[in-house]
Amino acid sequence: MITVEGLTKKYGTVLAVDDVSFTASPGRVTGFLGPNGAGKSTTMRIMVGLTRATSGTVTVSGRQFSDLPNPGLEVGVLLDASAQHAGRTGREILTLAQRYMGLPRHTVEDMLEVVSLTPDEASRRVGEYSLGMRQRLGIATALIGDPEVLILDEPANGLDPAGIRWMRDLLRGYADRGGTVLLSSHLLHEIEVIADDIVMIGLGRIVSRGTKTELLQAAGTIVRATNMPALGMALHERGLVASPTGDGAVRTDADAALVGQVALDAGIALTELRAAEGAGLEEMFLELTSASQREGPPATRPEAAVA
Numbered sequence: 001m002i003t004v005e006g007l008t009k010k011y012g013t014v015l016a017v018d019d020v021s022f023t024a025s026p027g028r029v030t031g032f033l034g035p036n037g038a039g040k041s042t043t044m045r046i047m048v049g050l051t052r053a054t055s056g057t058v059t060v061s062g063r064q065f066s067d068l069p070n071p072g073l074e075v076g077v078l079l080d081a082s083a084q085h086a087g088r089t090g091r092e093i094l095t096l097a098q099r100y101m102g103l104p105r106h107t108v109e110d111m112l113e114v115v116s117l118t119p120d121e122a123s124r125r126v127g128e129y130s131l132g133m134r135q136r137l138g139i140a141t142a143l144i145g146d147p148e149v150l151i152l153d154e155p156a157n158g159l160d161p162a163g164i165r166w167m168r169d170l171l172r173g174y175a176d177r178g179g180t181v182l183l184s185s186h187l188l189h190e191i192e193v194i195a196d197d198i199v200m201i202g203l204g205r206i207v208s209r210g211t212k213t214e215l216l217q218a219a220g221t222i223v224r225a226t227n228m229p230a231l232g233m234a235l236h237e238r239g240l241v242a243s244p245t246g247d248g249a250v251r252t253d254a255d256a257a258l259v260g261q262v263a264l265d266a267g268i269a270l271t272e273l274r275a276a277e278g279a280g281l282e283e284m285f286l287e288l289t290s291a292s293q294r295e296g297p298p299a300t301r302p303e304a305a306v307a
């Protein structure tokens with residue numbers, strides 16, 4: 001379990017993390033989602049004691065990271081796969097972790113197998129590794145102490161589609177065995193596929209959080225009619241906000257039953273009526289983080305916690 005309470009980090013005048021609170025629970029994969037510069041890495045660095053918080057607390061399994069006697073046995077961390085010593089081989093890096101944590105020697109070969117690094121690759125210097133190979137080695141280092149909690153910053157970076165599938169299955173299995181996984185990404189689809197719970201952050205603030213199911217339900221309804229202007233008018237008259245989806249339909253926050261009733265009352269024939277699901281989550285992500293999108297206009301920050 002990871003518990004973040006009122007976490008704030010200022011770098012001079014930059015408010016990188018602004019009063020962030022959330023939990024990541026055992027048995028679940030929690031996706032930490034936000035655009036570039038949202039504050040994900042800073043939050044994770046504070047979690048593992050690499051950056052000092054201005055205020056607020058983070059506990060892992062009830063304790064601060066700095067109070068853990070042998071942290072690698074309790075928390076597996078992958079923050080920057082490129083930070084590994086370029087002159088050492090993959091096997092040497094894992095062996096150092098194994099000795100440092102006081103683990104049996106066979107764990108090194110076990111982990112190489114888990115992350116599918118071949119004996120030949122394990123004997124090569126990390127400086128010659130591709131980014132995907134470095135990520136695999138980083139995940140092996142995070143897992144070697146068999147910790148209960150994993151904190152992974154953009155772990156899918158550099159992995160090919162098969163590698164992403166492999167990582168997804170690995171983390172799923174880890175969570176299903178009771179582990180706590182927190183992983184960050186600026187890619188909605190990645191988080192949507194892998195996470196049970198989602199925490200969205202923008203400009204250092206939590207803009208939404210909840211289970212994926214809740215967020216998908218909260219994503220609204222897609223509706224299409226032969227007479228779209230009449231449908232727009234009918235929804236408007238009932239106080240329902242509808243926004244164009246870009247392909248001729250509209251999305252509204254109302255549930256499908258209400259939208260269907262509104263259309264029936266107005267005598268409008270619908271050609272499509274369905275839960276917005278993934279498309280809606282993407283729209284919500286863009287809406288919720290619009291204040292922090294470099295491409296978007298400045299706006300007041302929304303707060304849309306659903307859990």
Ligand SMILES: Nc1ncnc2c1ncn2[C@@H]1O[C@H](COP(=O)(O)OP(=O)(O)OP(=O)(O)O)[C@@H](O)[C@H]1O
Nearest residue numbers: 011014016034035036037038039040041042043186
């Ligand atoms: N050491 C630092 N000194 C000053 N500002 C910093 C420092 N580290 C991060 N920041 C600022 O804090 C904010 C949040 O950065 P952070 O790296 O946490 O975002 P992120 O969500 O991880 O982004 P990305 O997806 O691009 O990795 C940014 O405005 C960044 O410029």
